[in-house]
Amino acid sequence: xxxxxxxxxxxxxxxxxxxxEINKAATMDQAPLDSxxxxxxxxxxxxLINSLASISNDSLANISNGGDxxxxxxxxxxxxxxxQNSSYGGQCEFVITPLNSTTYKNGVLxxxxxxxSGISSVYASVALNFSDPNEMYSxxxxxxxxxxITAEGFCTANGTQESVNVICQLYNxxxxxxANNFTIFYQEPGGNWTPADSTTALNINDYxxxxxxxSFDALAQGALQVSVGAHDLRNxxxxxxxxxxxx
Amino acid sequence: MKHPNRNRGQIRIIEAFFAxxxxxxxxxxxxxxxxxxxxxxxxxxxxxxxxxxxxxxxGSLSKLIESQDWATLRTQIxxxxxxxxxxxxxxxxxxxxxxxxxxxxxGTPNGRIVATDYVCxxxxxxxxxxxxxxxxxxxx
Numbered sequence: 422x423x424x425x426x427x428x429x430x431x432x433x434x435x436x437x438x439x440x441x442e443i444n445k446a447a448t449m450d451q452a453p454l455d456s457x458x459x460x461x462x463x464x465x466x467x468x469l470i471n472s473l474a475s476i477s478n479d480s481l482a483n484i485s486n487g488g489d490x491x492x493x494x495x496x497x498x499x500x501x502x503x504x505q506n507s508s509y510g511g512q513c514e515f516v517i518t519p520l521n522s523t524t525y526k527n528g529v530l531x532x533x534x535x536x537x538s539g540i541s542s543v544y545a546s547v548a549l550n551f552s553d554p555n556e557m558y559s560x561x562x563x564x565x566x567x568x569x570i571t572a573e574g575f576c577t578a579n580g581t582q583e584s585v586n587v588i589c590q591l592y593n594x595x596x597x598x599x600a601n602n603f604t605i606f607y608q609e610p611g612g613n614w615t616p617a618d619s620t621t622a623l624n625i626n627d628y629x630x631x632x633x634x635x636s637f638d639a640l641a642q643g644a645l646q647v648s649v650g651a652h653d654l655r656n657x658x659x660x661x662x663x664x665x666x667x668x
Numbered sequence: 669m670k671h672p673n674r675n676r677g678q679i680r681i682i683e684a685f686f687a688x689x690x691x692x693x694x695x696x697x698x699x700x701x702x703x704x705x706x707x708x709x710x711x712x713x714x715x716x717x718x719x720x721x722x723x724x725x726x727g728s729l730s731k732l733i734e735s736q737d738w739a740t741l742r743t744q745i746x747x748x749x750x751x752x753x754x755x756x757x758x759x760x761x762x763x764x765x766x767x768x769x770x771x772x773x774x775g776t777p778n779g780r781i782v783a784t785d786y787v788c789x790x791x792x793x794x795x796x797x798x799x800x801x802x803x804x805x806x807x808x
Contacts, residue, residue, distance in 0.1 A: 433692055456718070463721045464721075464724070465732045470727070496795050503797055504787050507799055656792050
């Protein structure tokens with residue numbers, strides 16, 4: 422009787438174990454890996470912000486440079502290594518790839534045009550391939566950090582001067598954003614770029630919603646070129662040039 | 669005509685079946701207790717994974733680390749976690765040398781401790797990375 426009961430018990434145990442294993446394989450407990458993977462997102466975003474701040478400020482010093490992506494590449498590699506070392510066991514590959522496209526070169530887009538708009542942006546895709554004896558997991562997400570500015574202005578003749586008004590809007594990832602500071606230049610008739618500051622009655626009116634009205638007096642006649650540069654609160658620099666026509 | 673031996677054999681098989689059910693139910697009781705323990709671990713682990721990225725969404729975690737404002741950091745984590753949860757936070761630099769000398773902790777742990785590491789990056793200034801280790805348990 423004991424032998425029979427043992428045989429029946431073993432049969433039942435093996436059936437239960439088989440069903441349990443099938444269920445485990447079906448669900449494969451993806452949720453913890455998903456959330457562990459997604460918890461890396463703020464780190465990646467902060468790395469992109471830090472790198473873009475560095476790249477855009479370097480580009481300000483050397484505008485023809487157009488954005489040196491070496492900083493971004495080095496920072497992303499360092500981050501990927503740190504995350505891979507600290508977060509996962511098993512066979513794990515955590516890769517951050519900067520975007521290469523018609524607009525982004527090695528993940529960086531610095532476009533400070535003369536058409537009244539400027540963009541400083543970085544873009545990268547993040548992928549995780551993980552496997553251990555029990556499971557395989559693969560997932561990816563994309564991260565974009567963008568600071569953009571638009572500038573539009575007009576000027577009014579005021580004796581030998583022009584009173585210039587420029588309306589600026591600042592964006593972080595398409596949402597209105599606040600500026601930390603502005604740098605404004607205008608082009609004199611001789612071609613020199615002159616800073617607009619307190620000596621030119623510079624006034625910046627902050628509407629609190631990412632919109633700024635910048636006004637100053639310029640020693641010029643007629644339409645003039647104005648360059649508006651801004652640091653956002655993340656220290657990312659962006660610039661736009663616009664032509665202010667006379668009212 | 670009845671065969672007493674055959675009946676006895678059938679009864680033995682039924683007995684064996686019940687005996688095996690008894691054995692199985694005894695076996696089934698043992699893992700059910702460990703499941704309770706591991707589901708609590710999963711709950712704590714899930715919390716640990718969410719707390720630090722949430723604090724770091726606007727870059728405030730790295731700012732607190734860089735300014736070494738451990739008191740504010742402790743308060744922010746305390747506010748995020750239920751009062752029944754014990755925590756201990758340790759911050760390391762890239763070489764895994766601890767940089768937080770103060771004890772960033774609350775309560776006394778009771779039972780198993782779960783831990784998660786989070787890589788934190790500063791938004792502003794030099795590119796600095798910190799490994800933030802959060803340990804959670806139930807309060808003793």
